[in-house]
Amino acid sequence: MKKFLALLLAAAVIAGVVPAFGEDYGTYDWVAAMSVADTTTNYKLMVKFAELLKEKSGGTINIEIYPGAQLGTTTEFTEAVVAGSINLGSGMTTDLVDFVPEMGLFDLPNLFTSIEQMRKLLTSDYARVTVNKYCEAAGVHMLGFSDAGFRQLTSNKKTDKLSDLAGQKIRVMTNKYHIAYWNATGASAVPLQFSELFMALQQGTIDGEENPYMNIVGNNIQEVQKYIIETNHLGHIITFFMNGELYNSLPENTKKLVDECAAEAVEYAAGVASESIAVDKKICLDAGCQILEFTPEDHARLREMGKVVYDMIRKDIGDEKVDTLLKAIADL
Numbered sequence: 026m027k028k029f030l031a032l033l034l035a036a037a038v039i040a041g042v043v044p045a046f047g048e049d050y051g052t053y054d055w056v057a058a059m060s061v062a063d064t065t066t067n068y069k070l071m072v073k074f075a076e077l078l079k080e081k082s083g084g085t086i087n088i089e090i091y092p093g094a095q096l097g098t099t100t101e102f103t104e105a106v107v108a109g110s111i112n113l114g115s116g117m118t119t120d121l122v123d124f125v126p127e128m129g130l131f132d133l134p135n136l137f138t139s140i141e142q143m144r145k146l147l148t149s150d151y152a153r154v155t156v157n158k159y160c161e162a163a164g165v166h167m168l169g170f171s172d173a174g175f176r177q178l179t180s181n182k183k184t185d186k187l188s189d190l191a192g193q194k195i196r197v198m199t200n201k202y203h204i205a206y207w208n209a210t211g212a213s214a215v216p217l218q219f220s221e222l223f224m225a226l227q228q229g230t231i232d233g234e235e236n237p238y239m240n241i242v243g244n245n246i247q248e249v250q251k252y253i254i255e256t257n258h259l260g261h262i263i264t265f266f267m268n269g270e271l272y273n274s275l276p277e278n279t280k281k282l283v284d285e286c287a288a289e290a291v292e293y294a295a296g297v298a299s300e301s302i303a304v305d306k307k308i309c310l311d312a313g314c315q316i317l318e319f320t321p322e323d324h325a326r327l328r329e330m331g332k333v334v335y336d337m338i339r340k341d342i343g344d345e346k347v348d349t350l351l352k353a354i355a356d357l
Contacts (some may be wrong), residue, residue, distance in 0.1 A: 057113035134331030180233030
């Protein structure tokens with residue numbers, strides 16, 4: 026009888042019905058959503074996480090991933106994750122500002138001097154502990170952060186100096202800090218959902234937009250834009266989050282497994298991001314885009330213009346939280 030039960034258990038492990046080594050993580054079928062394409066770091070991060078969880082749970086934890094706004098716009102799927110009707114989501118920090126006001130801290134322009142500095146902060150205690158306290162208060166558990174480098178400006182008008190921005194209609198996210206920033210540069214900010222962007226550019230109802238190379242190529246924006254201006258104005262910080270109530274309801278061993286798989290997926294995504302920036306930049310050049318840069322003087326003027334956003338965020342969430350972030354960066 027014992028031999029029969031052992032054979033039965035072995036067969037179940039091979040089939041993925043129960044996990045190896047007798048560890049019981051529970052059986053879960055989760056849904057993950059994002060508005061960006063399946064070429065992005067967001068998607069690759071979530072796929073890696075799903076693969077690790079399935080493997081290490083012995084096949085009892087599965088995630089169905091829906092990229093490309095299949096489950097709604099950024100706002101819609103984020104609302105669904107907060108409410109619990111979707112289990113997991115991946116976007117960027119700005120998407121969460123309406124739910125976690127402190128995410129507006131990452132909308133401070135020219136916050137980072139390099140991608141390496143940004144990544145150090147995103148894997149620091151500040152991100153793991155302080156930022157997650159902000160998230161948990163809003164019903165979201167942040168599993169980790171990744172990035173896609175910096176956000177860049179694209180346009181159909183040659184823009185190699187700051188004054189060229191005057192009057193240009195630039196699509197921005199539906200975020201008051203982004204709107205204020207681009208209006209301060211002399212451009213005209215046009216809030217628009219990401220899913221509507223390509224058509225608006227194709228039809229010429231807007232002149233340009235701003236995104237990391239990942240999203241430019243992921244949505245073929247290089248096909249309808251002539252110029253890319255490397256403004257490096259914001260880090261494109263990728264969020265990787267779960268409904269807070271769901272996370273807190275998990276058994277301790279399952280939470281530990283989720284955390285371990287998330288950390289491994291985040292580390293993997295950093296390598297993916299570095300490689301994809303170089304590849305995507307070449308795709309843009311091959312498509313005929315010209316890559317332009319502002320002078321150091323114009324970058325200094327952009328930083329000065331960005332102070333309007335610092336004032337707004339200090340007013341909205343308080344000086345202490347802004348200063349805590351700035352100190353965390355200075356201490357890296």
